[in-house]
Amino acid sequence: MATFASMRLALGAALLAAAAVPAYAQQQQVPAWAVGREGSGMSPTLAPHAPKLTVTPENELPINDLRVPDGFKIEVWAHGAPGARMMAVGDRGTVFVGSRVIGRVYAISDEGGQRRVRIIAQGLKQPNGIAFKDGALTVIAINQVLRWEGIEGKLDNPGQPTDLTSAFNLPPEEHHGWKFAGFGPDGRLYTNVGVPCNVCEFDRDRYAILVSFRPDGSDRRIEARGIRNSVGFDFHPATRELWATNNGRDWAGNDVPEDTLHRVRRSGEDHGFPFCVGDWNDPAVPRRACSEFEQPAAKLGPHVAALGMRFYRGTGFGAEYENQIFIARRGSWNREKKSGYDVVVAKLDGQGRVTGIQPFLTGFLDASGEKFTGRPVDVQQLQDGSLLVADEQLGAIYRISRR
Template identity: 50%
Template sequence: MPAIMLAAHALSATAALPIGKIRLPPGFHIDVLSDEVPGARAMTLSPQGILYVGSLEGNVYALELRDGHVASRHVIASGLQMPAGVAWHDGTLYVSAVSKIVRFDAIDSHLNDPPKPVVVTDQLPTETHHGWKFIAFGPDGKLYVPQGAPCNVCERDRDRFALLGRMDPDGSHYEVIAHGIRNTVGFAWHPVTHELWFTDNGRDLLGDDIPSDKLNRAPRVGMDFGFPYCHGGDIADPEFGKDHPCSGFTPPVAKLGAHVAALGMRFYDGPMFPADYRNNIFIAEHGSWNRSKKVGYRVVRVIVDPDGSHARQQVFAEGWLQPGEAVWGRPADVMPLPDGSLLISDDYAGAIYRVTYTAP
């Protein structure tokens, strides 16, 4: 697409979405990369600069990026069941589809004629409540796949639900690596320690202000984060918590707030933002759905030591929630690009935003 058309697209997208309402720290700027990604959820980038985006609507999108713009857009899959998660590994795109993980081989070279998906595994639970999945490859080369609780709160098979598992790229050697996770829709590995960190959504129907969503750290296999017995790190479940004190489970690194719906998270290690942003965490807060007064609908920054100590939060980007509780967007995932800019997906507006920084 010619540069003049790219500029025209950016202008029309900016006019369609009230991007000027987003508030950022001094020196940061946000633009609409694309407003043509309905239901945009998780993102992954191939080495060739193809941005793949999952959705809950059945489609998987590919955006060819050039010089910070979208050169072309493709629908590379349709009719999948809640294909929210996408992950890139060794020339192949992996996509979650509730009970299945499928892959698209050599997809970068076949955006106009995508191959049929190859089933990696079809042995995951079929429940759709918290059944959509963020997926990612870890430093060990394994594919990490969560399985959320099939309920608000319940005591189900803990080797099938409320967990985080991993498998080889071909679907073999599946193992559960952490229990007691109600629903994680975002995880990443620390750039220095390579330890796993993840967000976890707290249960509903205990009131407006409890329990909190969590940011967790899992430096080893076999940790238990408490669900359904303990919520937010220190609140015993009124039905299931009697014989399972919170002291017996791994506490969170940070409490993110009740009902904020913390989803995608990534560490920032790019070259563009100020030096004090390095190894900080960005978290997309999708926003509350059943709180009496809405919260979330923003991106927060967590500054924290590698061992999980001294965690503190700052609001990084807000404005999708307007006065009078009007909502025009819901952040779902965040992802730094190689140039150091930060992408934010928005499933409500069907958009991808790009945040850049210029020293004031």
Template identity: 50%
Template sequence: MRMIAAVLMFVALPLAAAPQLDKLTLPKGFHIAVYSDQVPNARELAVGAKGTVFVGSNDADKVYALTDANGDGVAERVRVIASGLQLPVGVAFRNGDLYVSAVSRILVLRDIENHLDDPPAPEVVNGSFPTETHHGWKFIAFGPDGKLYVPIGAPCNVCDRGKAYAKITRMNADGSGLEDVAYGIRNSVGFDWQPGTDRLWFTSNGRDLMGDDMPSDTLNEVTRSGQHFGFPYCHQGDTLDPQFGQGKRCADYTPPALKLGPHVASLGMRFYTGKQFPAPYHGAAIIAEHGSWNRTKKSGYRVMTVRLKGSKVLSYEPLITGFMQDEKVWGRPADVQMLPDGSLLVSDDLAGAVYRVTYSAP
């Protein structure tokens, strides 16, 4: 019986598409390779002080640790360092500890890089977040202020739940001092702080069921605490919601810095602070677009570069395309994360892989 159960378990594994890197297109001089293809449902990425790559997951209950001991750009080992967690998408590393989001809880694995083979039990840092799983998984990151930023997505496609949802919060590393940062954010699954200004920028997913081309996902800048970015009353800075927009004005809310396109599912974003990529990429925001699920003609399924000068958007251009061919999808980018050498990791939860992007002058 045990043998039969094992066979059935093997057959029932998720049908991850194999990476098809030959189908990908990058600008001249850029190269992409598989860092690991053994990371089911790979989502948010974080890098430890010793170079360990930590990966959260969705549709799985595990957190992974990837190690490249010989420095050849390929992870030789993939360890499961936590399991049995609820949608542990978010991972953030600070002072030797790995913080993990699990819907209603923020957990921590202490001194994790010294215990990869015998990981500690996760400790609860804060267990007070909502229990809804609709937009309940969380991208998390530490800001320049040393606080952990945690989004709380709307528990719906579109609804008005006041200031309890649809916002970004922050707290101290020990879980205390939880406070709101910004409101009117349907669901942010990616944010970072701009080099030189330390201002928080974030991606946000637009609502569904307003047609193929409405509304757009957005890239946004927080310039003061307590800003309201419009949801559920105003979408993409200029379109009132058919139901919740009655009696409202878009002018009363903060517009986006950039419309990213309808239903592209903009997720992880980071500012490029390395030196390996050419100068035009320095300080640019790099965004993983997971791709549409409800559009007649698919959109997204790519990694994009947004060049900025302060708050001004200069350009919005592809870095990686080709995860979709003739409306058929084999990969869905979920997050991006720099390595110390300036190369860029990209997670792909459909292929269960993490890729490494490098640059060498042509």
């Protein structure tokens, strides 16, 4: 028994050594999320918050604590979808919702004023990338791309999807390997590839990028480099420019670096990671002049986890919200005082300059700043002009509309 175990281990170790172990993996002596913690001066007990993967009944949702601006109202649109993350809306109004650790894709439909939650796929590895186009649902899990044609006609029995994994050939790393997905106005499928570490040296053409493909996975094109871990993007309704959120690295301090919003004017631009966030040089890597890189369009707060973002299309919320960006901030773990746990609006002027970041949905974090009752991860506009907000923590989807 002992011999067998040691043989197995020796074999495992040999395989590990023989495989092309990337340089970043060799740096890891502590959990990937904790690299950089030593000497940071930050509390050593900071660690990612626990998820909740069981159904939360509607009467345990914090609806009465939630605040939206005057003239708006918020209601529970759907609940009972543990781990609900990124959303896409089908032509017939179905809201498709991805997840991470619970491995599910949900389809939520309105049936006579009530929402019906179906699980249409499960057992996937972090199916966070969800996109809908021409009747088909595309799901990007870690190193897996699946497509269900005509999905809204077969929600009760979606059947086997087309497996496009090898065509897209995305990297297999789990850490920061979960995807955001969306089709651009050019018909291409866009996604992100995060960096598989906290901060490290890595292949800058393979990681920390935004990338697009033809829908069949061919014709890969790098849209932006040096974006550490974007888990949200959208296209400006008028200019068609790609805008994306980005998560700054951990363990550099409570207030640095900030999460950022990026405007991609031309395919292939370099936005600076791991060297710079705006004008901040990361001391963990060789120094480069930050003027070499594109500057972020806005800073979104340190460690807030700015994730899903969408431009508001049309005037349903009033002219002041047209073409403005709603951004879900999931909320910090790597910060001694919690921050985020809200939805903000990035206000843009006519030239696309960000003139301010305003709170829009608050109340998930209580007055003590210690207790949270939600982690907003994505926003999505419905055809009626209302805005959905997905809360991963309690598996609920809220709807914000004009009074």
